[in-house]
């Protein structure tokens with residue numbers, strides 16, 4: 001008999017908990033947030049997730065390791081602006097441009113100034129072949 005009472009009590013509290021959860025869901029949005037804000041947030045999160053996936057993907061590529069070993073990430077990030085522009089932004093800017101690879105190879109080996117802001121990039125210690133590999137990789141990051 002006692003066991004039954006305990007069991008009934010446990011069941012009751014379980015039901016209460018699940019009801020409360022449902023209520024939260026029914027309300028939908030956390031306090032102070034409009035539906036649009038939540039949708040925007042979800043979209044942003046989806047973008048971030050996509051970026052993260054891309055980041056993982058490119059970490060496995062040889063060009064990422066090369067960029068890493070040449071110290072490019074001291075000033076660049078794939079997704080975020082650091083001292084220099086984010087590589088995804090570079091890829092976007094040069095999307096569809098005919099001589100994009102050439103132009104980036106030149107920037108990497110000879111340096112770049114005034115294209116992204118007031119800080120210049122000095123010539124990087126890479127060979128032409130390495131610069132080409134890096135440029136192609138960066139351009140693929142869109």
Ligand code: HEC
Pocket residue numbers: 067070071072073074075076083084085090103104107108112113114115116117118119120121122124125126134135138
């Ligand atoms: C000391 C900081 C620093 C390092 C290290 C660095 N960069 Fe940069 N990079 C910059 C800055 C600052 C800019 C923006 C220059 C400008 O405004 O023209 C830039 C611009 C670029 C651009 C865009 C150039 C263009 O023509 O639009 C590419 C591509 C690039 N860097 C690739 C690299 C690669 C690859 C490496 C490694 C081999 C590297 N960077 C290392 C600071 C750096």
